[in-house]
Amino acid sequence: VSQRLYINAFLATMDQNSDPYGLVENGALAAVGGEITWCGRHDEVPDEYANFQSEDLGGRLITPGLVDCHSHIVFGGDRAREFEMRLEGASYEEVARAGGGIVSTVKATRLAEESDLLVGALARVDALISEGVTTIEIKSGYGLDLETELKMLRVARAVERSRPIRVKTSFLGAHAIPPEFSGQPDEYIDEVCIPALRAAHQAALVDAVDGFCENIAFTLVQIERVFKVAKDLGLPVKLHAEQLSSLGGASLAARYDALSADHLEYLDEAGVMDMKNAATIAVILPGAYYTLRETRAPPVELFRKHQVPMAVATDGNPGSSPMFSVLLAMNMASTLFGLTPAEALAGVTTNAAKALGIVDIGILSAGMRADLAIWNVGHPAELAYRIGFNSLHKRVFGGV
Numbered sequence: 001v002s003q004r005l006y007i008n009a010f011l012a013t014m015d016q017n018s019d020p021y022g023l024v025e026n027g028a029l030a031a032v033g034g035e036i037t038w039c040g041r042h043d044e045v046p047d048e049y050a051n052f053q054s055e056d057l058g059g060r061l062i063t064p065g066l067v068d069c070h071s072h073i074v075f076g077g078d079r080a081r082e083f084e085m086r087l088e089g090a091s092y093e094e095v096a097r098a099g100g101g102i103v104s105t106v107k108a109t110r111l112a113e114e115s116d117l118l119v120g121a122l123a124r125v126d127a128l129i130s131e132g133v134t135t136i137e138i139k140s141g142y143g144l145d146l147e148t149e150l151k152m153l154r155v156a157r158a159v160e161r162s163r164p165i166r167v168k169t170s171f172l173g174a175h176a177i178p179p180e181f182s183g184q185p186d187e188y189i190d191e192v193c194i195p196a197l198r199a200a201h202q203a204a205l206v207d208a209v210d211g212f213c214e215n216i217a218f219t220l221v222q223i224e225r226v227f228k229v230a231k232d233l234g235l236p237v238k239l240h241a242e243q244l245s246s247l248g249g250a251s252l253a254a255r256y257d258a259l260s261a262d263h264l265e266y267l268d269e270a271g272v273m274d275m276k277n278a279a280t281i282a283v284i285l286p287g288a289y290y291t292l293r294e295t296r297a298p299p300v301e302l303f304r305k306h307q308v309p310m311a312v313a314t315d316g317n318p319g320s321s322p323m324f325s326v327l328l329a330m331n332m333a334s335t336l337f338g339l340t341p342a343e344a345l346a347g348v349t350t351n352a353a354k355a356l357g358i359v360d361i362g363i364l365s366a367g368m369r370a371d372l373a374i375w376n377v378g379h380p381a382e383l384a385y386r387i388g389f390n391s392l393h394k395r396v397f398g399g400v
């Protein structure tokens, strides 16, 4: 078992008893195997760590390993041509007629070999790893048939076997209505989505169940049918809610004790309070807001007022958020939505872990997993401050 002591470190423990970053200057952190066994001030390191192999970090910052708690990183094809067409002046209708939109991603994902989906996903995962990400959530939702939904989730599991990263999967069969069920969302939910969920759960491919509650996707009633099955199977739920309109999705999610409700631009105060009462995390996704050039920001002030923890994620996907940088998501959450840099960092550590229901990461303290990001910065505010700059020095996953 490896025994390591990091010394001369500046710790942002995110243990928020004192200041929002839980800062410790002149700090040290000890790890045995994959677990943090001690962290605190260097001059208080217990004697038992005296003969540990030590690494002098020269004052560098240690944060918990970053967590991307909302991604659609497994998909076929890309939507660059559609992006180009729109910027050349094509209307949404013209883009759709040319085979663009989510349908094009569904088509490409259905056609793709599992191995090709994995290669594509790993390139994006590697970008996240290079900036200190140690845990990522990956959703299905571009198959919209039983076979492809399971294929996407198998690829997500394969990501975890292929790289030093922890993966949590979310079944997102209720993402969109596939062309063959056009105008028949109820039939799609009953005949495809729910059977696919049961089959994916049977194959141990599902850690949580997600949906998209919106006028262009599924109604509260349809989402609730999926949530009921999730509860029967003992799976936690989360929901894309209040992104483009206020339908009550976050409150429905809260009634089902959701881990998180995500997007939330149109959420009202009653919905915020429902989330508070259910301890549901608010996942802020500035990438989609930016890409779609939305103008309504999520109700950050209300989340603060009612102490609903905010997480921040990439929403990495080929259409509305082709962003595969957690650092950029932090910067956008601060600049576009007014999160403080400390809130942005909590959003990709402590609160992102909560949004995934994981209890042993997100904070630097004894007993937590030794998932660390070590940065060439003098202060943690620098992480959200820079635009498109990666100051990672080193990443530690499970002590390695």
Ligand SMILES: [Zn+2]
Residues within 6 Å of the ligand: 070, 072, 240, 315
């Ligand atoms: Zn999403």
